[in-house]
Amino acid sequence: MLRSRQSADTAYLNAITYPTNELRDRGVFEAALAIAGDKSASVPARVFANRVLYWALLPSAGVDYNTLVDIDGDGRDKCIRYGQSFHYSVKTTSELPSDYREQSYRVTWAATRDLTEPAPVRQSAACVAVVARPRSGEF
Template sequence: MNRTRTSADTALLNTITSPAQFLRDGRVYRMALEIARDRTASVPARVFAIRALLWTLQPGGVITYADLVDERPDGRPRVCFGGTPLHLRLTRGEPISPDYADVIHRAGAQAEADLAEPEQIRIAAFCMRFRAIDLTGR
């Protein structure tokens, strides 16, 4: 993720961040948080970093770039998550700090309220307010 923080190639960014859907790793969480907050990073890289953070809150759900930036050409209502699978299988890496949900929620609230942020970031940041699911036993 770090090497592509200035990329606008959404296909590449999607490929790089997609493993976060089923991965809980403190390094990935910290890098995604750093990129999501980095105003020198490209907007697409920041949006995909936000998606990685959303998967930290609710792993396994279907989340597209269009879902996060409200690019729904057919007029469907905006959604953040496509649901969490019943049989979620996570790969666990380095532990994540216990206050991760609060940190994500605060970062999202700050970005959403900051009118200096690009509109796509403010729109995506709205989704960062969703609750974390309980992963005990998963």
């Protein structure tokens, strides 16, 4: 993923990130977090990195690029097309940081508040921030 941070090829980025929908891996999470917050990375790479973060929070949820960026332009926030699948099994190759929800929230919430960020990055970050946001007593 890190080597693809400049790519704008959505088919390629989808192919390399799609397997993360049922994967828990600290290195993958940290790479996605770095790309999501990297203003020098391509917009598509950042959107797909946000999807990886989203899946770290909601494994196997039915979300794709167009859904994350609301590409049809109807103006509604629609971060998820289909609910979380009941037919998945998460494979953990290395534990996520204990504060992975907080880290996800901080990076994505900052992007949603930054009006210099491209709209697709802000929208996809908002999708992650909504899922990661702290509940009462957290963080």
